[in-house]
Amino acid sequence: MGDMAGMCIEHADMMGLTDDQIMKMKPIHREMQKKQARFKADQRIAEIELMEIMDVKDFDLEKANSQVKKIAEIKTAHQLEMLKAMKEMRTILTDEQFKKMKKIMPMKMMPMKAGEKKPAKKTMKKQ
Numbered sequence: 001m002g003d004m005a006g007m008c009i010e011h012a013d014m015m016g017l018t019d020d021q022i023m024k025m026k027p028i029h030r031e032m033q034k035k036q037a038r039f040k041a042d043q044r045i046a047e048i049e050l051m052e053i054m055d056v057k058d059f060d061l062e063k064a065n066s067q068v069k070k071i072a073e074i075k076t077a078h079q080l081e082m083l084k085a086m087k088e089m090r091t092i093l094t095d096e097q098f099k100k101m102k103k104i105m106p107m108k109m110m111p112m113k114a115g116e117k118k119p120a121k122k123t124m125k126k127q
Contacts, residue, residue: 005029005089007105015093015100024092032085039078046071 005028008015012022050067053059090098 003029003032004086004101004105005032008089008093008101011101011104014104015097017093017097021092021097025089028085028089032082035078035081035085039074039081042074043071043078046074 005025008017009022009025009029017025046067050064050071053063053067093101
């Protein structure tokens with residue numbers, strides 16, 4: 001889910017944002033950044049805990065399953081938080097600014113349409 005708030009603030013002139021809109025977006029953006037940092041840390045800790053569970057040859061499958069579910073819950077909670085923040089950000093934009101944002105926003109930040117494939121990664125050939 002990209003950093004929509006940061007992108008909007010960065011391209012404020014191009015999008016025609018007012019000072020008032022920018023002032024409303026900044027605290028939302030900072031809060032999103034904090035939540036992103038917490039999410040990354042929580043996810044990494046949960047992954048390390050999963051590795052600890054699986055460190056022995058005959059690991060407890062129930063504990064591993066539980067930990068995998070915990071990781072999924074962390075990801076889901078984060079996605080929902082980011083959607084909430086994005087919704088809040090979009091209420092600050094006018095319809096015209098939203099259209100400009102969609103044109104400015106890099107394709108990697110926008111969800112892919114059904115049926116589209118990701119472009120193939122380019123690999124360097126060894127010579």
